Amino acid sequence: MTWLSSLAVLNGLKNGSLPWRPxxxxxxxxxxxxxxxxxxxxxxxxxxxxxxxRLTAFTEGVARYNHFPRDPRPAEPPEFWRDGTTRVLDYGTxxxxxxxxxxxxxxVPSLINRGYILDLTHxxxxxxxxxxxxxxxxLVDWGAPGREEKHFDLSDYIFGRLEPAxxxxxxxxxxAPVLVGYCMGGLLTLALAARRPEKARALVLLATxxxxxxxxxxxxxxxxxxxxxxxxxxxxxxxxxxxxxQTLFASLDPYMTSEKFRRFSGLNxxxxxxxxxxxxxxxxxxxxxxxxxxARECLLNWYGENAPATGAWRTGGRLVKPSDIRMPxxxxxxxxxxxxxxESAAALADAIPGADSMTLKxxxxxxxxxxxxxxxxxxxxxxxxxxxxxxxKEEEEKIA
Numbered sequence: 001m002t003w004l005s006s007l008a009v010l011n012g013l014k015n016g017s018l019p020w021r022p023x024x025x026x027x028x029x030x031x032x033x034x035x036x037x038x039x040x041x042x043x044x045x046x047x048x049x050x051x052x053x054r055l056t057a058f059t060e061g062v063a064r065y066n067h068f069p070r071d072p073r074p075a076e077p078p079e080f081w082r083d084g085t086t087r088v089l090d091y092g093t094x095x096x097x098x099x100x101x102x103x104x105x106x107x108v109p110s111l112i113n114r115g116y117i118l119d120l121t122h123x124x125x126x127x128x129x130x131x132x133x134x135x136x137x138x139l140v141d142w143g144a145p146g147r148e149e150k151h152f153d154l155s156d157y158i159f160g161r162l163e164p165a166x167x168x169x170x171x172x173x174x175x176a177p178v179l180v181g182y183c184m185g186g187l188l189t190l191a192l193a194a195r196r197p198e199k200a201r202a203l204v205l206l207a208t209x210x211x212x213x214x215x216x217x218x219x220x221x222x223x224x225x226x227x228x229x230x231x232x233x234x235x236x237x238x239x240x241x242x243x244x245x246q247t248l249f250a251s252l253d254p255y256m257t258s259e260k261f262r263r264f265s266g267l268n269x270x271x272x273x274x275x276x277x278x279x280x281x282x283x284x285x286x287x288x289x290x291x292x293x294x295a296r297e298c299l300l301n302w303y304g305e306n307a308p309a310t311g312a313w314r315t316g317g318r319l320v321k322p323s324d325i326r327m328p329x330x331x332x333x334x335x336x337x338x339x340x341x342x343e344s345a346a347a348l349a350d351a352i353p354g355a356d357s358m359t360l361k362x363x364x365x366x367x368x369x370x371x372x373x374x375x376x377x378x379x380x381x382x383x384x385x386x387x388x389x390x391x392x393k394e395e396e397e398k399i400a
Contacts, residue, residue, distance in 0.1 A: 002254075003050075003051035003054055003055065004048075004051050006047050006051065007044055007047055007048060007051075010040060010043060010044055010047065011040065013028075013031070013032060013035060014032065014035050014036065014038070014040065016029075016032050054258070054262060057261075057262040057265045057266070058258045058261050058262050058265070060265040061260075061261030061262055061263075061264040061265035062261050064264065064265060065261065065264060065277075065278060065281060068269070068274070068278045070278065070282070071121070071275055071278075071279065073116070073121075074119060074121065074122050074125065074128070076089065077089045077090055077091045077093070078090050078093055080138055080168075080169075080172075081138075081164075081165050081168050081169075083160075083161055083164065083165075084143075084146055084148040084149055084161075085142070085143030085144060085145060085146040085148070085149060086140065086141070086142055086143060086149075086157075086161045086165075087140075087141040087143065088106075088138050088139065088140055088141070088165050088168075088169075089127075089138065089139045089141060090136070090138055091119075091127045091128060091130070091131045091136070091137040091138065091139060092104075092131055092135070092136030092137060092138075093136075100136060101136070102131075102134045102135045102136040103134075103135050103136065103175060103177075103178065103201070103385070103389050104135075104136045104137075104138060104169050104173045104175055104176075104177035104178070105130055105135050105136065105137045105138065105177060105178045105180055105385070106137075106138050106140065106165070106166055106169060106177040106178070106179050106180065106189075107126065107127060107137055107138065107139045107140065107180050107182070107185075108140050108162065108179065108180065108181045108182065108185035108186075108188055108189050109139075109140060109142070109182050109183070109184075109185045110182065110183045110184035110185050111142050111157065111184055111185075111188075111288070111290060111294060112184060112245055112287055112288065112290060113283070113284075113286075113287050113288070114141070114283060114286050114287070114288065115139055115140055115141045115142065116139075116141075116283065117182075117283055117365065117368060117369055118139055118182065118368060118369075119139060120279055120280065120283060120369045121276065121279055123374075124276070124279075124369045124370075124373060126368055126373075126377070126378060126381075127139050129374065129378045129382070130378075130382070130385075133382050135385065136173065138165075138169060138177065140162070140165065140185070142157075142161075142288070143288070144288040144289070145239070145288065145289065145291045149291055150238065150239075150291055150292075151291070151292075151293065152291055152293060152294065153293035153294060153297060154188070154191075154293075154294055154297050154298075154315055155315045155316045155317075157188060157294070158188050158191050158192050158315055158316070159192070159195075159315070159316050162188055162189070162192050163192055163196060163199060166179070166192070166199045166200070167199065170199070175201065176198060176199055176200055176201045177200065177201060178200065178201050178202045178203070178204060178385060178389070179192065179193055179199075179200045179202075179203050179204070180204040180206065181203075181204070181205055181206065181208060182206045182207065182208075182368060183206070183207050183208060183209070183339070183340065183364070184208075184209075184298075185208075186205040186206060186207070186208025186209075186348075187208060187209070187210075187308070187320075189203060189205070190203070190205065190208070190320065190322065190325070190348075191315045191316075191320045193325060193327060194320055194321060194322070194324045194325055195315070195316060195318060195320075197325075197326065197327055200327055201327070201389070201392060202327055202328040202329070202330070202385075202388050202389070202392070203325065203327055203328070203329045203330070204329070204330045204332070204381065204384075204385075205329070205330070205331045205332070205345075205348060205349075206332045206367065206368065206377075207332065207333070207334050207337055207339075207340050207345060207364050207367060208331070208340070208345055208348055209302075209308075209340040209341075209344045209345060209348075210308050210309055210322070210344055210345065210347045210348035210351065211306065211308070211309035211343065211344045211347035211348075212302050212303050212306045212308065212309065212344060213306045213309070214309075214341055214343035214344040214347060215341040215342075215343045215344070220303065220304075222251070223299065223303050223304060224304060227299070227300065227304060230244070230295075230299055231296070231299075231300070234292050234295050234296060235292070237289075238291070238292050239289040239290060239291050239292055239295065240289055240290040240292075240295035240299075241289050242287045242288065242289050245287060245289070245290065246284075246285075246287060249339065252338050252339060253338045256338075260277075264277050273371075276371070280365065280369060301313065308320065309347060322348060322351035322352045323351065323352070323353060325352045325353065325355075326353070328354075328356075328388045328391075328392070329352050329354070329355040329356065330355070330356045330357070330358070330381070330384050330388075331345065331346075331348060331349035331352070331355050331356070331357040331358075332357070332358050332360060332367070332377065332381070333345040333346055333349065333357060333358070333359045333360065334359075334360045334361075334362045334363055334364055334366070334367040335359050335360065335361060335362070336361065336362060336363045336366075337362075337363055337364040337367075338363065338364065339364040340364060342359070346359075356384065358380060360376045360377060361376070362376050362377070
């Protein structure tokens with residue numbers, strides 16, 4: 001619709017009658033000068049042809065994706081812990097690099113998407129990388145909410161699931177795990193670490209939002225406008241459906257979907273890029289709904305009221321304050337993130353006393369599963385973990 005609507009504004013573009021946003025005015029004036037001598041009919045034909053070409057490439061990309069032969073997913077490691085639909089998978093006790101005695105790492109993904117983004121393929125797996133480097137990674141798989149989780153709020157997930165899982169890891173390994181939270185999972189691990197510091201040896205926050213109004217004025221206005229509709233859907237269904245969540249994320253960059261499928265339509269079927277695109281897209285389309293209390297807390301409390309950054313977010317009846325964090329903390333900020341603006345994540349790094357931080361030239365998903373993820377994230381994270389855990393051990397030995 002956007003591409004074809006270009007035809008309707010060509011005359012206005014040529015004669016300068018179109019209203020432009022201030023930030024686009026200079027570029028529009030330059031374009032207008034270039035079009036002064038252009039034949040309107042020929043230009044309309046060219047614009048129409050380009051729009052149809054892009055639409056064709058997009059639809060071909062979607063059709064190709066639907067029929068693309070899927071690679072088998074990596075074999076799932078043993079289940080370490082379970083409660084309801086929540087599981088914890090143990091990556092340190094199977095495969096080529098068993099690390100049963102390695103320092104435990106608890107990887108905590110978002111509640112919205114499946115946790116296997118941290119174990120997408122054999123070559124794009126933070127969990128398997130850490131196991132290969134001598135750690136014992138555990139990955140939380142929240143699963144789709146079942147009957148027991150239908151009335152959960154964030155406190156239930158944090159203190160009813162995450163805390164006992166961390167406790168069981170401590171009991172079985174003799175060490176409190178390093179908590180590694182990704183996106184929304186970072187907020188869950190932050191809340192646990194603030195309230196129960198003995199449950200975490202260190203804290204790592206990957207693309208974790210904090211200031212939900214940072215550099216997101218238009219999105220905040222849109223969300224507030226849509227709030228009555230969204231709350232109505234939540235009340236009707238008892239959850240926020242996957243398709244609605246997908247639409248909300250897509251609205252952050254409306255052109256991304258069309259552009260990525262157009263690029264995919266031009267890839268060779270046998271290329272690694274094509275296979276990785278399909279694996280990643282399958283994960284994106286394999287989301288889970290948010291139960292009603294969590295959906296309201298995230299949309300209205302976090303995004304609407306900006307409760308975390310304003311000091312009003314509570315879990316278990318207590319305020320979640322980054323200033324309470326005293327354990328070693330590493331905040332990783334992708335600077336091309338359109339889901340969590342870099343300014344939002346940077347606000348959390350600034351709020352945690354003594355936190356180490358690193359900015360990556362990557363996007364929200366690319367940082368953990370992109371082609372450059374091993375070099376950009378896996379390696380520096382491994383170095384930080386080794387250095388930090390060695391220092392903690394030395395300090396403990398001095399005390400002993």
